[in-house]
Amino acid sequence: MAKINGLTHCSFRTNHFDEMVHFYRDILELPHLFTLRNEDGSVWIEYLKIAPREFIELFNERYTGDNNWRNRAHQHICLMVEDIVEAARSLEAKGVMICHGPIMENPPYRIPYEIDHSRGKCNSYGFFVHDPEGNEIEFMQYTDESLQVVNDHD
Amino acid sequence: MAIKFTGIGHIALRCKDYAAMEKFYTETMGFKKAFDLIDENNEAWITYFRVAPGQYIELFPGVKSCPNDHYTGDNAQIDRSHFHACFEIDDRRRMIADLEGEKGLPVGRTPDDTVGLCRSYCQFVHDPEGNEWELMEFTENSLQLVCDDEKA
Numbered sequence: 156m157a158k159i160n161g162l163t164h165c166s167f168r169t170n171h172f173d174e175m176v177h178f179y180r181d182i183l184e185l186p187h188l189f190t191l192r193n194e195d196g197s198v199w200i201e202y203l204k205i206a207p208r209e210f211i212e213l214f215n216e217r218y219t220g221d222n223n224w225r226n227r228a229h230q231h232i233c234l235m236v237e238d239i240v241e242a243a244r245s246l247e248a249k250g251v252m253i254c255h256g257p258i259m260e261n262p263p264y265r266i267p268y269e270i271d272h273s274r275g276k277c278n279s280y281g282f283f284v285h286d287p288e289g290n291e292i293e294f295m296q297y298t299d300e301s302l303q304v305v306n307d308h309d
Numbered sequence: 310m311a312i313k314f315t316g317i318g319h320i321a322l323r324c325k326d327y328a329a330m331e332k333f334y335t336e337t338m339g340f341k342k343a344f345d346l347i348d349e350n351n352e353a354w355i356t357y358f359r360v361a362p363g364q365y366i367e368l369f370p371g372v373k374s375c376p377n378d379h380y381t382g383d384n385a386q387i388d389r390s391h392f393h394a395c396f397e398i399d400d401r402r403r404m405i406a407d408l409e410g411e412k413g414l415p416v417g418r419t420p421d422d423t424v425g426l427c428r429s430y431c432q433f434v435h436d437p438e439g440n441e442w443e444l445m446e447f448t449e450n451s452l453q454l455v456c457d458d459e460k461a
């Protein structure tokens with residue numbers, strides 16, 4: 156079988172395109188790489204870079220529902236960061252609410268985010284934020300004891 | 310200071326038919342189950358399937374202790390913001406031969422095998438819950454590569 160090298164992007168449709176671009180480009184500060192345009196010159200997709208060969212695609216296309224989590228299998232995308240506290244501080248400074256988990260079951264963290272006692276069941280550090288469409292984004296930092304690390308065998 | 314991102318860690322999916330989803334991600338897509346997170350009732354709360362170093366698919370079987378791990382709608386793609394996610398593949402022809410030819414999974418693709426606007430080859434499959442996965446093969450002209458000063 157051909158090889159799957161890894162996850163290379165996650166894409167979102169948008170009912171608030173400008174706000175979504177602002178969130179991913181200016182709040183999360185993902186570098187903007189390029190724009191794909193429709194034949195009439197309007198924006199079709201904005202490409203934002205997470206890491207080499209890994210991206211977020213924002214589609215300038217609407218969806219018709221309310222993006223209610225009860226109507227979708229997709230729960231979240233997780234973005235890895237070098238320093239979970241530094242990431243939290245950066246988001247707090249921009250007024251982003253940081254939650255323990257999915258917002259419907261977990262209250263927001265008190266500010267400032269503290270790293271103590273906040274490891275998940277998987278022994279990684281993490282928190283959740285929400286983009287302007289209500290999509291959940293997990294931020295995660297692995298530890299030496301993370302199950303994602305100790306169970307990772309090639 | 311800008312957050313230092315290192316990559317995508319995982320994509321998390323709730324399941325209505327967990328057995329079918331596990332079968333798809335292991336037998337069809339070829340990922341190995343890495344570990345389970347077990348809840349207080351000793352049930353598998355989240356199962357992890359390894360895609361690449363440090364990268365996983367999380368499946369939520371839908372345990373009793375977490376009612377929000379269940380979704381009740383039809384997961385229609387047009388009703389939600391999440392559109393699709395994408396795996397980078399090394400060889401689209403072999404991938405299509407394996408998935409469609411050997412395993413009977415329909416693979417959406419351009420009829421004349423042309424690249425997309427981004428100059429990459431784009432194929433599409435769907436898992437048993439109707440989640441769309443793109444399978445992308447980069448070319449040396451892919452905008453995803455040539456627009457990125459920092460090479461992997």
